[in-house]
Amino acid sequence: xxxxxxxxxxxxxxxxxxxxxxxxxxxxxxxxxxxxxxxxxxxxxxxxxxxxxxxxxxxxxxxxxxxxxxxxxxxxxxxxxxxxxxxxxxxxxxxxxxxxxxxxxxxxxxxx
Amino acid sequence: xxxxxxxxxxxxxxxxxxxxxxxxxxxxxxxxxxxxxxxxxxxxxxxxxxxxxxxxxxxxxxxxxxxxxxxxxxxxxxxxxxxxxxxxxxxxxxxxxxxxxxxxxxxxxxxxx
Numbered sequence: 001x002x003x004x005x006x007x008x009x010x011x012x013x014x015x016x017x018x019x020x021x022x023x024x025x026x027x028x029x030x031x032x033x034x035x036x037x038x039x040x041x042x043x044x045x046x047x048x049x050x051x052x053x054x055x056x057x058x059x060x061x062x063x064x065x066x067x068x069x070x071x072x073x074x075x076x077x078x079x080x081x082x083x084x085x086x087x088x089x090x091x092x093x094x095x096x097x098x099x100x101x102x103x104x105x106x107x108x109x110x111x112x
Numbered sequence: 113x114x115x116x117x118x119x120x121x122x123x124x125x126x127x128x129x130x131x132x133x134x135x136x137x138x139x140x141x142x143x144x145x146x147x148x149x150x151x152x153x154x155x156x157x158x159x160x161x162x163x164x165x166x167x168x169x170x171x172x173x174x175x176x177x178x179x180x181x182x183x184x185x186x187x188x189x190x191x192x193x194x195x196x197x198x199x200x201x202x203x204x205x206x207x208x209x210x211x212x213x214x215x216x217x218x219x220x221x222x223x224x225x
Contacts, residue, residue: 004155031209042118042200042217043156050209058212090155094208100146101208103155 003027004104006091012110019078021107023091025071031094032074033101034058034066036087043090049074081111115139118201118216127225131188135201135216138182142203142214145177147186150198150218159199160186191223 003026013019023032033048035058045058047066055066063085065077078085091104118135125131133147143164148156160175162168162184168175174187184203188195198218204211 040120040217042116043202043213043215045212048212100158100161101202101213102158103148105155106153
């Protein structure tokens with residue numbers, strides 16, 4: 001699994017609560033990504049990071065923030081969870097050649 | 113119109129069949145083309161990666177890119193029940209670190225024993 005772990009793997013939360021998802025890599029890769037996967041939409045980029053403290057928005061960034069204080073960790077925070085953020089969240093890292101992305105196992109989030 | 117279109121399936125084939133999975137795209141700037149396999153409740157797994165046009169073969173899998181038609185294909189020979197999964201195509205204009213990937217919605221494949 002390309003040395004990527006995600007935690008938690010499953011989470012149920014209530015509308016309005018903050019939620020933080022963690023992605024951890026052991027590959028020392030520079031680039032890290034957060035995607036969400038929903039039926040009919042495929043994988044959509046939320047935010048990505050190109051280095052420690054360097055992040056940028058993807059196509060569906062509203063309601064999400066990220067932080068990267070160490071090379072190995074990339075955190076995704078839902079500031080005030082809504083039911084529309086119920087989804088499967090995947091972290092990805094970019095290989096040393098920067099030509100491919102490798103995905104983590106995913107986090108299933110249910111917002112009630 | 114989406115930038116990348118992929119038939120959602122499901123596509124059901126008998127074991128041993130040749131499978132053809134396809135994606136069409138609209139952005140002529142795409143140069144990098146990837147195929148991922150995703151088993152149920154798992155993360156996508158990189159299968160094939162192709163730069164620009166042409167074919168690439170890896171075991172039972174062949175990836176084909178036709179940039180003139182804006183069409184990419186993944187062929188699976190001698191399909192096995194273990195190939196049953198969702199197959200996602202992805203593409204970008206440049207290297208992953210600099211350019212964003214655009215994904216298809218995936219085609220669900222069932223290989224029947």
